[in-house]
Structure formats: C-alpha cells, structure tokens
Amino acid sequence: MENIIQEGKRGLLRALTTPNDRTSEISTEHAEKGKVYYCPYCGIEMHLMHPHNSIPIFAKNPGKKHKNSVCKEIDEKGVYHSFAASKSPEELISSFCHTSSKRTGIPKGTDETPPIGKADNKNKPLDDSMKEKQFSSLAQIAKYDLEDFSPTETFGDYQMKDYVLYYRWFKYFFDSQHNPIPINARIVAARYYLCDKKENLLFFEAFSKNLETNSFETILFIVRVNPKSTFQKLLEKFMGYTMSDDGRSSYRKLHKFQDVFLASDSWELLSKSEFDTQTRNIKEYLKKEYIGVYIMDLTNTKQIYLFDPED
Numbered sequence: 001m002e003n004i005i006q007e008g009k010r011g012l013l014r015a016l017t018t019p020n021d022r023t024s025e026i027s028t029e030h031a032e033k034g035k036v037y038y039c040p041y042c043g044i045e046m047h048l049m050h051p052h053n054s055i056p057i058f059a060k061n062p063g064k065k066h067k068n069s070v071c072k073e074i075d076e077k078g079v080y081h082s083f084a085a086s087k088s089p090e091e092l093i094s095s096f097c098h099t100s101s102k103r104t105g106i107p108k109g110t111d112e113t114p115p116i117g118k119a120d121n122k123n124k125p126l127d128d129s130m131k132e133k134q135f136s137s138l139a140q141i142a143k144y145d146l147e148d149f150s151p152t153e154t155f156g157d158y159q160m161k162d163y164v165l166y167y168r169w170f171k172y173f174f175d176s177q178h179n180p181i182p183i184n185a186r187i188v189a190a191r192y193y194l195c196d197k198k199e200n201l202l203f204f205e206a207f208s209k210n211l212e213t214n215s216f217e218t219i220l221f222i223v224r225v226n227p228k229s230t231f232q233k234l235l236e237k238f239m240g241y242t243m244s245d246d247g248r249s250s251y252r253k254l255h256k257f258q259d260v261f262l263a264s265d266s267w268e269l270l271s272k273s274e275f276d277t278q279t280r281n282i283k284e285y286l287k288k289e290y291i292g293v294y295i296m297d298l299t300n301t302k303q304i305y306l307f308d309p310e311d
C-alpha cells in the first residue's frame, strides 16, 4: 500500500473521461473519487486521489504504466510543464529570447539537452510534489504533439493559438479579407527552406492546404542571425557538404525535411516591398506566392529548436 501512495504523489492535473477523446479532458476539481479516468497522453486508466499534504491528482491505476514520454516524465519527476503555468505568451516567449541574468547554483542533470550550441541551463531543482511548471525550453514544448491540441484549448486567459502558430491553424492568423495579421510573440512550427549567406538570413516555410480553394498556402518565416559566427554555426545544422549519388560532394541541405520551432517575442509582419528588399539575393529561389511573410531576429539559441530530421 505504501508503494501505491508513494507513487500516487505523482500524477496529472488533467485527465480524460473518455479514452482518446481530447475534448473530454477535465481538471481534478471536476473529477470524482472512484470513477475511471484516462491519461491524455497514453490512455491508461487513472483515478482521482488526494495525497496527504498535497493537491488532488490523477494517479495511474495499480499495475498500469505510462507509455508516452510526456506522461512518463510527469510520473517519474512530478513535473507537469504547461502553458497554464506562464502568465502570458509574451512572458513565456520572452524567456526564450532574452538570457536571464539570474543564475541559480543548482545541480545539473535534470531534464533535457539544449537544442543547439552550448548548454544554457537554468534548470531548477525538482520538487517532491506534483507541480505545474512553466516551459523553460522549446524542447519541452516539442515533446507535446501539436496534433493533440485544439487551437482554441484554453490556458487561463489565452488559447493554444496565442502561443503557437501551427500549419493546421492557419485560418486563425488571417483577417476577414484573408490578410495575415501580426503575430508578435509566437512560437511557430516551420520547415527549413534556404539561406542567404550574405545577409545572415535563414528561411523557413509552413504550408497548409486550403480546403476551399484546394490549393497550398505558404507562410514564409525569415530568421536574421547575428553575429556572423552565430549564423555560421547555426547554418551548419541545416547545410553542409554531402556526397550525391554520382559521388560528387556538394553543398546542400543536410536533411530533406528539417522541422523547427522558432520563438520570437517580436515577429514582424513584412509588407510586399519589405519582402522584396529582404529577399533580393535569393529572389530566383522564391517562386511561390506567400500568403504571409514574417521576420525575427535571433538573439538567443533558445529561440530555435530542431526536431529530429526526416530524410
């Protein structure tokens, strides 16, 4: 019994009433003791419990084991990263853009490897009790499958689409005349396209099929990286010399599909003329019509996360 109670201290703050139905998600205050609930991440059976000296949680039923990396982490470490733990999208995203001056002397070896460059750790010690925590890196957010979220899922005063621009949610980012709207502070999910080595620019695209017109709509995201040395280092994650089938080495994309998260607290919506200026060196490669073009300055490597590439 001791074991179960010990284990029960780790749990989730939200669970499903119907297996695999994200819309049936509820929080602990709306749950009843003795009823069966399901893990939102892997679907195993759970129940409501109120551990001594702790807040109510959804704990896994005896004999069940979480199967998804997100719920496993919650269960093992008691950490529950959530958008709900940040005050606003601006506050969360600013924390990725600007290096904090606060450095706490804490032991290393907690949750994840930084996406690129050197370790930029400000991991906090993990509490023993179940806690909802603010994301401290894009890597943590990347563990969650955006497909599982509804763009209108709410976190306090905000919705999922206020935090993330995902290709399936394009329609929320245009006004009634189909003009792109400012996105300001946002995490965007996009795919590497090309670079401009003269201007230290990286170009990313996100596409979505418009079911009304049956055509593809593409948004272009431009990332300006300074200084040059940082640009070069970052570029090596996307481009390099690889051998082609005929045995010749050439400079090209390292991976056919390299998806990323890009976070900026000040995405700028470009006008047609600004777009022409920014893309003057690579004009010939940009053949498509873009339905929106945004640009940001990368000041911190925490602003970019590379997913495992697909070849």
Ligand SMILES: [Zn+2]
Binding pocket: 039, 040, 041, 042, 043, 044, 065, 066, 067, 068, 071, 072
């Ligand atoms: Zn689970």
